[in-house]
Amino acid sequence: QSALTQPASVSGSPGQSITISCTGTSSDVGSYNLVSWYQQHPGKAPKLMIYEGSKRPSGVSNRFSGSKSGNTASLTISGLQAEDEADYYCCSYAGSNTVVFGGGTKLIVL
Amino acid sequence: QITLKESGPTLVKPTQTLTLTCTFSGFSLSTSGVGVGWIRQPPGKALEWLALIYWDDDKGYRPSLKTRLTITKDTSKNQVVLTMTNMDPVDTATYYCAHRPDSTWYFDYWGQGTLVTVSS
Numbered sequence: 425q426s427a428l429t430q431p432a433s434v435s436g437s438p439g440q441s442i443t444i445s446c447t448g449t450s451s452d453v454g455s456y457n458l459v460s461w462y463q464q465h466p467g468k469a470p471k472l473m474i475y476e477g478s479k480r481p482s483g484v485s486n487r488f489s490g491s492k493s494g495n496t497a498s499l500t501i502s503g504l505q506a507e508d509e510a511d512y513y514c515c516s517y518a519g520s521n522t523v524v525f526g527g528g529t530k531l532i533v534l
Numbered sequence: 535q536i537t538l539k540e541s542g543p544t545l546v547k548p549t550q551t552l553t554l555t556c557t558f559s560g561f562s563l564s565t566s567g568v569g570v571g572w573i574r575q576p577p578g579k580a581l582e583w584l585a586l587i588y589w590d591d592d593k594g595y596r597p598s599l600k601t602r603l604t605i606t607k608d609t610s611k612n613q614v615v616l617t618m619t620n621m622d623p624v625d626t627a628t629y630y631c632a633h634r635p636d637s638t639w640y641f642d643y644w645g646q647g648t649l650v651t652v653s654s
Contacts, residue, residue, distance in 0.1 A: 425597050427580065460640035462581070469630060469647055470573075470581065475640040513581050517639035521586065521594030525573075528580040 428453065428514055428526035435532040441502040444529045446514030447495060452524055454495040458517035461490060461499045464528075465510045473512075474499060501531070509533040536560035538570075538631050538645035545651050546621050552650060556614040556631030560643075563589055563609050567636035570614040572605065574627040575647075582627075586634065587614055621652045 429447040436442040446459065453459055457477045462470035472481050474490035477497065487502045497516070501508055514526040542554035554572070561568060571586040585605040586594045595603050604617045614631060628649045632641035 456639075458639040462641075464581075469644040470641075471644075472640060472642050475638070475642070481642060515581075515583070515640065521592065522597065523571075523583045523586070523594075523639060525581040525583055 425518055425522060425524055428516060428524055430512075430514060430526040430529045432527075433530040433532060435534055436501075436504045437534045438504055438506060440504050441500060442504060442531065444499045444501075444512055444514075444531070446497040446499070446516075446526050448497075448516055448518075448524070449495055452516040452518040453492065453497050455519070456517045457492065459490065459492060459497040460515045461488075461497075462513045462515065463508075463510045464513065470513065504533055506533050536633055536643040538633060538643060540629055540631050540645045540648040542629075542648060542650065544649060545653065547654050548622055548652060550621050552616075552618045552621050552625070554616045554618075554629055554631075554648065554650070556616070556645060558612050558614070558631075558633065561633060563587075563607050563612070563614070565589055565636070567638075569634035570607070571632050571634055571641060572614075572616045572629060573632060573641070574625075574629045576624070576627040579627075584618075584629075585616060588634075623652045626650065626652045 461474040478490040538558040569588040572584040628647040633643040
């Protein structure tokens with residue numbers, strides 16, 4: 425069970441859109457529509473942003489959206505805001521009662 | 535309102551066994567489909583899923599740590615306990631517990647985390 429692959433960092437200017445990719449395998453991301461995304465600010469606990477690939481929990485801005493194609497899931501943030509600067513982690517069910525996280529992506533708002 | 539809080543030692547010596555307790559409120563672990571998981575984060579590094587326990591006492595463990603981990607629940611006390619044997623400095627991390635909703639595979643509520651340092 426290897427960690428899902430995410431870019432180490434992405435950046436964008438306020439108002440722009442960015443996409444963070446999360447690449448797994450046919451044993452995890454590719455087999456299930458069960459990818460979730462978490463936002464983590466420094467020193468804070470992770471916060472659920474997207475679940476089951478593209479669903480948003482109550483209270484999460486509709487600027488956040490999720491999608492999947494094959495073994496790769498993606499998180500898109502539109503209308504980038506300074507408060508979006510944080511670390512983002514994807515997570516997928518990997519079968520046999522296990523889950524796997526990605527390596528994390530640092531989002532920098534320029 | 536769902537809340538979770540981790541408790542346990544902040545410092546353990548190498549080779550010792552770590553015991554962490556997650557005390558929660560706002561839900562019951564006897565409710566069908568519900569689960570509680572443990573996730574850790576070494577300083578400056580990524581999240582790592584460790585273990586999960588379900589309402590029916592089924593369990594799941596990180597394959598690479600399976601021989602060192604045990605997760606149990608006490609439904610009457612609203613607690614989940616994680617034990618990790620043979621601690622090593624590389625196990626230094628913030629340990630989080632989190633709520634898994636009904637028969638799903640994501641974590642919607644997290645504890646604040648507890649930093650555990652492994653050092654002699």
